[in-house]
Amino acid sequence: MTSTLSPSSTTAAPEHRLGSWRTDPVTQAFWLLRIGFTVAPIAFGLDKFFHVLVNWDQYLAPVIARNSPWTTHQTMYIVGVIEIIAGLIVLVRPRFGAYLVAAWLAGIIVNLLLVPGFYDIALRDFGLLLAALTLARLAKLFPNSLARRNTRS
Numbered sequence: 001m002t003s004t005l006s007p008s009s010t011t012a013a014p015e016h017r018l019g020s021w022r023t024d025p026v027t028q029a030f031w032l033l034r035i036g037f038t039v040a041p042i043a044f045g046l047d048k049f050f051h052v053l054v055n056w057d058q059y060l061a062p063v064i065a066r067n068s069p070w071t072t073h074q075t076m077y078i079v080g081v082i083e084i085i086a087g088l089i090v091l092v093r094p095r096f097g098a099y100l101v102a103a104w105l106a107g108i109i110v111n112l113l114l115v116p117g118f119y120d121i122a123l124r125d126f127g128l129l130l131a132a133l134t135l136a137r138l139a140k141l142f143p144n145s146l147a148r149r150n151t152r153s
Contacts, residue, residue, distance in 0.1 A: 030142055033135035034094050037101050041087030048080025056080075059121075061114035090135075098136035105129040 021027045047053045056079070057072045065072045086104055090097030105125050112122035 026138065026141065030094075030135070030138040033098075033131060033138065034090060037094075037098060037132055037135055038087050038091040041083040041090070041101060041104075045080040045083030045085075045087065048076045048083070059112065059115065059118065061111045063114055064111060094135060094139040094142070098132050098139055102129050102132035102136065105132060 021031055044053075048056050056076045060072050060075060065075065068075045070078070082104065086097065086101050089100055105128050109122045109125050109129065112118045112125065
């Protein structure tokens with residue numbers, strides 16, 4: 001049996017032929033992550049204004065709150081706006097937006113590690129960060145436009 005890897009094949013990944021979203025697992029994974037990282041940041045960002053899910057102010061590290069020119073509540077409004085914008089960017093430009101969300105999640109993780117008692121949430125957000133990076137990698141296979149779907153056969 002001959003190896004499928006050769007020096008030339010290790011430099012470039014084989015082309016994946018994208019199929020229908022109904023049958024292709026790569027396409028399905030891309031769209032699940034794209035929809036998730038569009039809806040979740042927008043929903044969580046909006047909730048910073050309404051506190052339906054939780055009082056988000058409790059998650060801001062005291063050291064950050066002390067050094068912010070705004071109150072904790074005002075800071076969380078700014079966080080909410082940034083999250084909404086990040087979700088919208090994932091919707092229209094997933095290649096860039098996914099890296100933006102990953103960077104944002106990294107900042108959230110650092111903040112949570114500064115707040116005693118929220119290490120479990122930091123770990124969960126690390127998992128989300130990995131999923132955002134996965135979306136960024138998958139997005140390289142797809143065009144940016146929502147109107148176009150790559151269905152080469």
